[in-house]
Amino acid sequence: MLTAIVFLPLLAGVIVLLAPERFTRWIAAGFTLVVFLLSMWLYFGLLGKGSGFGDVMHPQWSIDVPWINTNLGGFHFQVRYALGTDGLSMPMIILNGLLSFLAVIGSWRIEKRIKFYMAMLLFLEMGVMGVFASFDLFLFILFWEVELIPMFLLIGIWGGARRKYAAWKFLIYTLVGSSFTLAGIFLIYVETGATDARYQHFAGAASTLIGQLPLGAGSISLPLAVFLLLFAGFAVKIPMWPVHTWLPDAHTEAPTAVSVLLAGVLLKMGAYGLIRICLGFAPHGAQQFAPVLGVLAAINVLWGAGASLVQRDMKKMIAYSSVSHMGYVLLGVAAAAAAGTAASGFREVALTGATLQMFSHGAITGMLFFCVGVIYDKAHTREIDAFGGVASRMPVESTLYLAACFASLGLPALAGFVAEYLVFTGSFALLPGPTIAAAFGVVLTAGYLLWMFRRAFYGPLNLKWNWLTDATVREAFPLVALVVVILFVGIYPGPIVDLIRPSIHQMLTVAHAVSAR
């Protein structure tokens, strides 16, 4: 089943390339819809079986066959085609399915080389699905690199004026980061003495990673070295301050649907890697790094919020707001990893919050980018101050935009609040200082979003925009779909939290056993 989810988009992409152009959009929409429905079926299938959603030691829907098995210079190198899912990855798979489908809908009016564009979008979906579904480290990094190519091309070909700079910046940043991650993967593979790189080896055996690694004259704690190497690539992807500057450029240049996917799921790959691999496989190193990570998280939140406040371009502002919001994920992870005597419940709460924030932020920021896309497609500008009073012309668009803003600033009954509240109530017990600093981000977020909204949408209508029309049904469809998801999670978060919880619980039990040693 997971194989189908991962490779259906690939098949669809090939079909799109071969089929006549007038069918392109419908083929892409059809296949992405099928993939989304399949991902939901994964969820309901497990729900129906009643066997729980599994954790990293007990992946659901798993498939595991040998693929590459070779000896290179006395070094046993084995890659297995191992796929599976658990509470950590399933929300991301569903989110990717949903956002990819909506992205196709949102790209309906792209005319420039539509076949190639849709194919790239589908290849991107495949890469991301692969990252979340992999249960083998080498397979993971393979999908991780595969996803770069379509993204690079999507920004570089269909982007705005400075698209080439943005595309290269994205690529170089990510490649430099992921090379460290790759080194980390080799290091952990070698040091644990595993015969293959399936997750189960490291999730349970993480405790074998202890001791010191000689480095030049001195030495460095081995778990910390592993953690930092692995984390380097994820930090770029999340993105964490100070390696975040590729994101505003990439977002500003990327077409709407690509921005949606970039913010909605690609950033989550970094956060997913951080939780699954760094925290799951190197908990000891994570614990040593947690105080620093907490401070970096607070910087992320405040820095991103501050930078959002002074942006003139709507998309750049939302890009910076992503930096800010991903800071809450970092905070939750830092708290879960931190040393301390606080009750273990708080760690679980913090990490569940971080995972939920990945989902919430994906839906909310995706919606925000769609909202900007609707208005940009008509007005061909995103400069906040160029508008004014547009709400009078676009009641539907402005209502949904405002809903997305409120979701983003953490209004209760919407998804963002649940995640942020969870993170704060968990992390305060372990990292009070960074939590207080990060909580101040909530005030700034309200400030920059509503200030933007007031400048662009409120006030007397700038007569220049008298001709603007409201969102069409096709344009409003992704917005309405996402607002329904956001409302559901905000009002009744039980189902998704129950899905996430088992994985988190297992992970923290292992981490606790390691740090207690």
Next chain:
Amino acid sequence: MDPVKLVWLIPALPLAALVIIFCVTRPLETLLGGSHAHAAAAVGGHGGHEPGEPAETAHGAGAQSAHAQSQERPVEQTPDQIQASQEQAEDGHGAGHGGHGGSTSGMGLLSSVIGIVAMGLAAALSIAVLIQFIRDQGMTPPDTHLYNWFTIGGLKYSIDFHVDNLTAIMLVVVTGVSFLVHLYSVGYMAGDQGYARFFMELLLFTVSMLILVLAANFLVLFIGWELVGLSSYLLIGFWFYHAPPPAGSEVPYPPPASLKAFVTTRLGDFGFLIGILILWVNTQTFNFVALNTATKHVNQATITAAMILVFCGAVGKSAQFPLHVWLPDAMAGPTPVSALIHAATMVAAGVYLVARLFPIYAAAAGPQSLAVVGYVGAFTALFAATIALTQNDIKGVLAYSTISQLGYMFAGLSVADTNAVGIFHLFTHAFFKALLFLGSGSVIHAVANQDMRKMGGLAKFMPITALTFLIATLSISGVPPFSGFWSKDPIIGLAYDHHNYWIYGMTLFTAFLTAFYMFRLYLMTFGGRGGAYLGFWGGRRQYRGDGHPHESPWVMWLPLVVLATVTVVIGLAGFAGLNEGFAKFLNGGASVAYHPGPALDTLTVIGVAVAIFGIVVAWTAYGLGAGWVRALVASPIGKPIYTLLYHRYYLDELYTFLIRIVIFGLSNGAALFDRYVIDGIVNGSARSVLGIGKITRRTQTGVLQNYGAAIFGGAMIILLVFFVAVGAIH
């Protein structure tokens, strides 16, 4: 059937009405030809919104703005008057509402009827719940568990409602005032293009406020707390399409006002959240009842700090110094909104919060926390009253008076050993202040203006409004036998009894100021020199704007009469010992240890005398027309003070300055750091190490996709390099 078991229906009714309007009547309204009016309004900015004569509305929905009309008027003689006429036009923005000739569409009317019926049922049910509680005062029904969010690692996040005596009172206040305001809005908002939207947002507010008062734990309370903030934001910005008033106008402008209200209260919520987190981490529960006992086992200093932080939330929501700046601006919303949200209910949420947590404040926390509450409250009462002396916008005066009265409530919570004194003032204030706002709305509706300098002698034209307004004015001034006397006097008296002489002095002096500014307002609006009954009824100085002042339709004056009746009845019931009964009721039926009501002693006599003195002083200036105010304001000592007060101590300017320097300075710093330092390093190293300059030049040939393969190859090379490197170590 036991009404207490049905308490969940109270928020469910307005919620159902909201959903029906959103899903049925509003879409139908749009389909059935609301589009024409909408498009026209969008073009004209605020076309179709002229205040004033019916003749003007004959221009149709696409009519020109109030500006144009003001220019058509005959040019008046003195520069003073010309300026006044311009201000008239400008004030029209703030006062701009449906006008008289405006008709509401059938679907719009249906929407409001749905809302009114739902609120009527909810109010009736609330009264039934209150009666049930009065019958059985010791009743402690268990929490109503609605549903579970989740339980993680033994930590519970659950959505529960809690009903007790305090909740029962708040339910009646919220649903009662909300019902009357819904009714009133049918008249006030008639013909507005956003008529149905208005009722939806009003219902949304009511639901949120009910969630807030029904909350059994901090999670639910915080949800309601933020949602009332949302409805407040939406309703302040209800006329978001208005043009900004010109500089110098006292009338606030909706778009920035809504932003300011939300962000300022959020600043308070930041402290509130930290307070909740401290309590949570130490007790691992959000539940109020559980917290009452759990906090006793925690370090007292920790709880004290937490409770002061929680009070920060109340400071923001209840507009106390120094976060009060948003409330005067919130008057940009339609007047029924000001009455319901920014006078009677939402702004009192902070008081409710402290009252709800009173057991923790009084027992588990150190005395410092309640002292902070008391001093902030008393200082705010005085501070806001001084500003109210100088304002000329009728709603502006009332806004500062609200801030001041909320300060009284906090002072009352602080000086007594029970929350009954503060809550009783909340209770009486909700009715008489809603009455004052609805009365001012009736005036604004009639004369399409909110500048008191252009009013006067209106009592003759709108006797019902004037009489009910006078009752409320006497009540807020603390004149017996009206309700305000019974609730305010104990606050002042208890401060003295408990030797809080600073609070006593501040609240007593504020009582004088209150009487003065409220009668200044009344006399400037309804009375004046030469009027009947010593200038209290009508007057020679007639209304000087345009429009024909007249009494409002029955949907608007009926709520005024009901609220005035409540004010009088509570006042008269005071003689029968309502105060003691109320305090006993909040105490769970146990008798209270002291006199919560006024007794005929020196303190009460002083309090009433001070109020009467304030009324007399105001009367000499605005009823008799003695010129001492003008002389005082022109004098070398009076002038700078007047300027300072008129400009609200320049706090808005100070905050703006601070935000611009600190927040925007840092933010710009961060953005510039990203652009020049981080990107400088990135671009620089990329160029030198990877020679990206060459590559980017080549990409400009346009065959970008050729690089796809190259990238993948590159990734594989890196993979190989690391493989070899790691292999070499071993």
